[in-house]
Amino acid sequence: MRWENLTHDAAAETAAADGGTGPGGAPPALFGTAAVVTRTFDTPEFQGITFHEVRARSLVNRVPGASRMAFDWTVNPYRGCSHACVYCFARKTHDYLDLDTGRGFDSQIVVKVNAPELLRRELAGRRWRGEHIAMGTNVDCYQRAEGRYRLMPGILAALRDFANPYSILTKGTLILRDLPLLKQSAEVTDVGVAVSVGFLDEELWRTVEPGTPAPRRRLDVVRTLAEHGIGCGVLMAPVLPFLSDSPEQLRATVRAVARAGATSVTPLVLHLRPGAREWFMTWLERHHPRLVRRYRTMYAGGSYAPKWYQRQVTRQVHEYATELGIGPSAPGTARRIGPAEEPGAGPDAPESTQLTLL
């Protein structure tokens, strides 16, 4: 599976579907000036963040080259992500909007305010065949903006009403707000949820995923979902070379994932594609300067760590997961959920994705 095609091309398609080429400058370039309402909010949680509200022209996107993907259709109500993970591959997609891929990706958030009504209309369309829809494939649909805009309840309600199967990948604890809708959906269709937790180290978390809920709070989400009958997998991503990859760290993470009641664990080693690579290396120079040379060596061949390293991490996680009794994943859960928000597999990284389910 070639996740890189999904991420970049899906973003391009989304952008094209939203349409309208505005002048360069303040509003995102792909949304005409008239279509954009720009807002800021005074509350501390939104300090420094600018929201660009747009009325999208379409919402359900077909994944280019879908036959090679784990899913064919995606819905992404936001662009940009205030979770601000330094390594986020989706940074590059802000280029399509003429927005900065560094700090701009974290703070310039495009909001498709008509997403719920648009989805309902598209699901009712004569050409729609009720196929699986994946969410969280570009940016996190339960990022902080969702607390204010509340787009997901309308989206989940539409999917429930049409009994349309779907999956969600997130780092956001806000998903628990929509637990009743998830349960209602699960009564009528296939629902998959996966939470992303790459490591437990809180010091590392504070600097590399500064806008996200703490890893253990994310595991609480897994636990709560499991208690309510919603099976939840964990995408153990990214595993950061020399920072979160020691056998002790991997084992501790897998143990915590197992204790949370996850249905599966899927390890993925950090990848660094253009857009994310520059931002991550700047962060590394500031926080872990002694590792810079080792990273340059490890990623000298491109965006992916060497296969031998990926295999080693995957094998270790697999062993720990077997020992701790995780998996296999339930049908329609992690199998359907790609590592879209996290480092995915490209030409050099087939090992990781093939061992997604334990």
Ligand code: SF4
């Ligand atoms: S990795 Fe996911 S949660 Fe983090 S910034 Fe990117 S989209 Fe948001």
